[in-house]
Amino acid sequence: MSTRRKIPAPEANPETAAYWQAAASGKLVIRECGHCGKLHHYPRALCPFCFKPATGWREVSGRGKIYAYSVMRRAETPYAIAYVTLEEGVTMLTNLIDCDFDGLQIGQAVKLVFQESEGGPLVPMFSPV
Structure with a gap:
C-alpha cells in the first residue's frame, strides 16, 4: 500500500x-x-x-476506470495521478490512493474515496475496486 x-x-x-x-x-x-x-x-x-x-x-456514481496514469516515484512521498473515466462518460484528472502502484493497469475499475486536505475540504480521489 x-x-x-x-x-x-x-x-x-x-x-x-x-x-x-x-x-x-x-x-x-x-x-x-x-x-x-x-x-x-x-x-x-x-x-x-x-x-x-x-x-x-x-x-455521479463515483465508479469508473483508469484511462491513463503516472506514478511519481521521485517525490518525497510517491503518488499516482490519473485520468479516470467515470461511468457517466466524463474523464477527470485525479489521484489514485490506497493501492499498489506496481499493480495499476489501464482500464482497471476504481471507486470514489475522499481524502482530507490540509485545512480545507475533502478532495475526491479514487482507489482500485
Whole structure:
C-alpha cells in the first residue's frame, strides 16, 4: 500500500463552491448542460461544448476506470495521478490512493474515496475496486 501524501487545500471560487460543498458531504458532483445535455468536468458555468450558461450540478456514481496514469516515484512521498473515466462518460484528472502502484493497469475499475486536505475540504480521489 502507498503512503498518503499531504494534499494542499483547494481554493473554492463561485464556480466551484458547490462542488466542494458536495465533497464535504461525501458526494461527487459534475456539471451538466441544460441546453445540450452533455456532462463536463472541471466545474465551470459555461458549457465547453455549446458555450451556453445553462449548466447545473448532477451527482455521479463515483465508479469508473483508469484511462491513463503516472506514478511519481521521485517525490518525497510517491503518488499516482490519473485520468479516470467515470461511468457517466466524463474523464477527470485525479489521484489514485490506497493501492499498489506496481499493480495499476489501464482500464482497471476504481471507486470514489475522499481524502482530507490540509485545512480545507475533502478532495475526491479514487482507489482500485
